[in-house]
Amino acid sequence: MGSGSSTKTIPDNENDRKKSVSLVLDTTSEVSLRSISYQEMISAYEVVESLEDVNPGKLAKYKKISKQYLKESFHNLVKTDIFALEGQNALGDIAKTLLLVANLGSILEGKTKSTRAERFEKDISRYIREAEIDKFCIRTIKNFNFDEAEYKNADHKNHKIAIVTRCLLILKNYCECSEDLATYVLEDNRMMLFLRKILTDGHTDIVAENARKANKDEMEKRQQYAAEYGEEIIFDPLIDFAMDTVYHITIWDTNFNRLRDLDLLKALEPYLKSGLRLVALLTIANIIDEEECKIIKSHTGVVEELMNIFRRSLGEKSHRYNTWSSRQCGLGIRRLARNDENKKMLSEFGAIELLVKMSDGDEDEQLESVQALWYLTFDVDIRQKIVGDQDLGVVDVLIELSKSKNDKIRKTCIGALWTLRNDLAVSDIKEYKRAAIGIERSKAAVDPRKAQHVMISYHWSNQEEMKTICKKIKQAGFKVWMDIEKLEGSTVDAMADAVENSKIVLVCMSRKYKNSPNCRAEANYAFQKKRQIIPLKMERGYEPDGWLGFIIGTLKYYEFSGHYPFDAKVKELIRGLQTAYTGEKED
The missing domain is CATH 1.25.10 (Leucine-rich Repeat Variant)
Structure with a gap:
C-alpha cells in the first residue's frame, strides 16, 4: 500500500x-x-x-x-x-x-x-x-x-x-x-x-x-x-x-x-x-486458522467492501482504486480462501467472477488470479458451480493459462484442473470432458506390484530436515520417493504416480503444509487412494485443523519439531515403517 x-x-x-x-x-x-x-x-x-x-x-x-x-x-x-x-x-x-x-x-x-x-x-x-x-x-x-x-x-x-x-x-x-x-x-x-x-x-x-x-x-x-x-x-x-x-x-x-x-x-x-x-x-x-475464522464471519461487511474495491480497481486503467491494487485484492481473497470456512462466502460475494476478470491482466495478476481460484476449487459446491456454468469462464481460463510460458502460472492451472478432474469428467460440456481426459491418468499405468515405496509429502520449508530423514530411511532398506525439486521441475502426473505406486505416505504436518494447495492435492489423493498415511509433526504446537485434521484424525504421529532428539525420533519412525510393512502392531 x-x-x-x-x-x-x-x-x-x-x-x-x-x-x-x-x-x-x-x-x-x-x-x-x-x-x-x-x-x-x-x-x-x-x-x-x-x-x-x-x-x-x-x-x-x-x-x-x-x-x-x-x-x-x-x-x-x-x-x-x-x-x-x-x-x-x-x-x-x-x-x-x-x-x-x-x-x-x-x-x-x-x-x-x-x-x-x-x-x-x-x-x-x-x-x-x-x-x-x-x-x-x-x-x-x-x-x-x-x-x-x-x-x-x-x-x-x-x-x-x-x-x-x-x-x-x-x-x-x-x-x-x-x-x-x-x-x-x-x-x-x-x-x-x-x-x-x-x-x-x-x-x-x-x-x-x-x-x-x-x-x-x-x-x-x-x-x-x-x-x-x-x-x-x-x-x-x-x-x-x-x-x-x-x-x-x-x-x-x-x-x-x-x-x-x-x-x-x-x-x-x-x-x-x-x-x-x-x-x-x-x-x-x-x-488465522480454521477455528479463528469466526472473526471473519462476524464481519462479512468488510469482506463485501473488499469485493467492491476489487471490482472498482478492475474498472480502472491502472487496476488500482484508492490505495488498493487489483493484485492486492486478489491476494486478500487468496489468503481468505486458504481456510475452508471462508470459501462459500467468497463465492457468494462474487470473488470467482472478479478473479476471472483479473486473469486478463499482466502475469502477476494472472498468477494471483489462478492461485486464488485453485484454493476455491477445493470446495465441492464451488467445483460444481465452476464446471456447471461455462459462462463463468473459470475452466476456460485454466485451460488457456495452462499453456502459459510462465512456469508458476502453468503449473498452478494444471493443479487447479487436477482438482476439478472428476467434475470435468462427468460434465455435459464436451470441451470439459476432453480436458478431463487429458488430466486423468490411465488406470493401466498403475502397477500394484510397484506399490512398495514410501512417499514423502512435505512443504518446501521443511526440505532440509526431510532430506536427512529420507537418507536415514533409505539406509534402513526402504525405497523412498521424495520430490526434491518441489514443483519447480515436477508435475501433477509425477505426484499422482508417486502416490499410486506407494505403500505408505509420510504427511509432514505444519501450518504451511495445511495452507498449501500443492500439499493438499498430494494428501487428498493419498487419502482417496487409501494409502496408509503416517503423519510427521514438523511444527511445535501445531494441531492439524480443517481438511488436514480430517485426514489425520487420530493417527499416531512422529514429532520432528525439535521438541525431541532428532535421531531418536528417526529410529522410532523406522520401527513404525517396519511395522507398517509387516502388518504387525507397533508396541
Missing part, C-alpha cells in the same frame, strides 16, 4: 540544480556520480514526480542517483540518537530526509509499469539495508518514549515525533517489497511488541474518533501541519503506519509461525470496525 505522504516543491533557488539533474535523467550514457546531496536527490525526485511516464532509461538513472544517495549520505545519520539532539533545525532536516527515503519508490506509482516499479522498490529496500537505515529506524522507534498523554498533547511541530513516524513509514513501505526486511523487523521482538502496543493502545482512539473530528481547533492544527510537512503527525498516522507495517510483514508466508506467536488477533480485531478495517481484515486473514 502506498504512502499518502509526499515531499514538497523545492525552493526557487534550486531550479538550476533541478535542471542539472534532469539532464542526468535524460542522458543515455553512463554517468560517474559523485556523492549526491539531499538537495540534488530532492531535485531528481521532483523531476520524476513531474513526469507522466518514466521510461526505462530515466528509471535507471533515477535508481543510480538514489543508490548513490543512500550509499554515501547516511554514514553519520545511522549512528545518531535523535532523542539526544535538541536543535530543531537539525531534527527538521532529519525528518525531511527520512520522508524522502520513504517515498523514493512510491512516487513511481502510475508512472511506469508495475513490474518495473516493484523491481525499483526491491532495489531501494536492498540499498536501505546496505546503508543500515533499517537499523536506525528500528532503534529510533524502540527508543521512543511512548507516553500516550504526552504524545497526544505534543506540539504538532515536534520533529522527534515526525522522525519516529517517518522511520515507521520507511519500514511500512519497504517491508511490502522485501521479504528480508520484513523478516528482519519481525525478528526484533521489542520492535514487534512496540507495534502491538501502538495498535492495542489505539483502540481508545477509534472510539474517540468522532469526538476528535468535531473539535474545530484540533482539525485546524492538523490541516496546518499537513500543509507544512506533507503529512498529519499525531496519533492516527502512527496507528495507520503500524497497521500497514504489520500487514506487509504478514504477506510473507515465511513469517507465519513467528506472527502466530505474537498473539496479534486481540490487537487487530477491534480495527474491523474502524477506518483501517480493510487492512485489519487482510492482516487477520494472513495469520
Whole structure:
C-alpha cells in the first residue's frame, strides 16, 4: 500500500540544480556520480514526480542517483540518537530526509509499469539495508518514549515525533517489497511488541474518533501541519503506519509461525470496525486458522467492501482504486480462501467472477488470479458451480493459462484442473470432458506390484530436515520417493504416480503444509487412494485443523519439531515403517 505522504516543491533557488539533474535523467550514457546531496536527490525526485511516464532509461538513472544517495549520505545519520539532539533545525532536516527515503519508490506509482516499479522498490529496500537505515529506524522507534498523554498533547511541530513516524513509514513501505526486511523487523521482538502496543493502545482512539473530528481547533492544527510537512503527525498516522507495517510483514508466508506467536488477533480485531478495517481484515486473514475464522464471519461487511474495491480497481486503467491494487485484492481473497470456512462466502460475494476478470491482466495478476481460484476449487459446491456454468469462464481460463510460458502460472492451472478432474469428467460440456481426459491418468499405468515405496509429502520449508530423514530411511532398506525439486521441475502426473505406486505416505504436518494447495492435492489423493498415511509433526504446537485434521484424525504421529532428539525420533519412525510393512502392531 502506498504512502499518502509526499515531499514538497523545492525552493526557487534550486531550479538550476533541478535542471542539472534532469539532464542526468535524460542522458543515455553512463554517468560517474559523485556523492549526491539531499538537495540534488530532492531535485531528481521532483523531476520524476513531474513526469507522466518514466521510461526505462530515466528509471535507471533515477535508481543510480538514489543508490548513490543512500550509499554515501547516511554514514553519520545511522549512528545518531535523535532523542539526544535538541536543535530543531537539525531534527527538521532529519525528518525531511527520512520522508524522502520513504517515498523514493512510491512516487513511481502510475508512472511506469508495475513490474518495473516493484523491481525499483526491491532495489531501494536492498540499498536501505546496505546503508543500515533499517537499523536506525528500528532503534529510533524502540527508543521512543511512548507516553500516550504526552504524545497526544505534543506540539504538532515536534520533529522527534515526525522522525519516529517517518522511520515507521520507511519500514511500512519497504517491508511490502522485501521479504528480508520484513523478516528482519519481525525478528526484533521489542520492535514487534512496540507495534502491538501502538495498535492495542489505539483502540481508545477509534472510539474517540468522532469526538476528535468535531473539535474545530484540533482539525485546524492538523490541516496546518499537513500543509507544512506533507503529512498529519499525531496519533492516527502512527496507528495507520503500524497497521500497514504489520500487514506487509504478514504477506510473507515465511513469517507465519513467528506472527502466530505474537498473539496479534486481540490487537487487530477491534480495527474491523474502524477506518483501517480493510487492512485489519487482510492482516487477520494472513495469520488465522480454521477455528479463528469466526472473526471473519462476524464481519462479512468488510469482506463485501473488499469485493467492491476489487471490482472498482478492475474498472480502472491502472487496476488500482484508492490505495488498493487489483493484485492486492486478489491476494486478500487468496489468503481468505486458504481456510475452508471462508470459501462459500467468497463465492457468494462474487470473488470467482472478479478473479476471472483479473486473469486478463499482466502475469502477476494472472498468477494471483489462478492461485486464488485453485484454493476455491477445493470446495465441492464451488467445483460444481465452476464446471456447471461455462459462462463463468473459470475452466476456460485454466485451460488457456495452462499453456502459459510462465512456469508458476502453468503449473498452478494444471493443479487447479487436477482438482476439478472428476467434475470435468462427468460434465455435459464436451470441451470439459476432453480436458478431463487429458488430466486423468490411465488406470493401466498403475502397477500394484510397484506399490512398495514410501512417499514423502512435505512443504518446501521443511526440505532440509526431510532430506536427512529420507537418507536415514533409505539406509534402513526402504525405497523412498521424495520430490526434491518441489514443483519447480515436477508435475501433477509425477505426484499422482508417486502416490499410486506407494505403500505408505509420510504427511509432514505444519501450518504451511495445511495452507498449501500443492500439499493438499498430494494428501487428498493419498487419502482417496487409501494409502496408509503416517503423519510427521514438523511444527511445535501445531494441531492439524480443517481438511488436514480430517485426514489425520487420530493417527499416531512422529514429532520432528525439535521438541525431541532428532535421531531418536528417526529410529522410532523406522520401527513404525517396519511395522507398517509387516502388518504387525507397533508396541
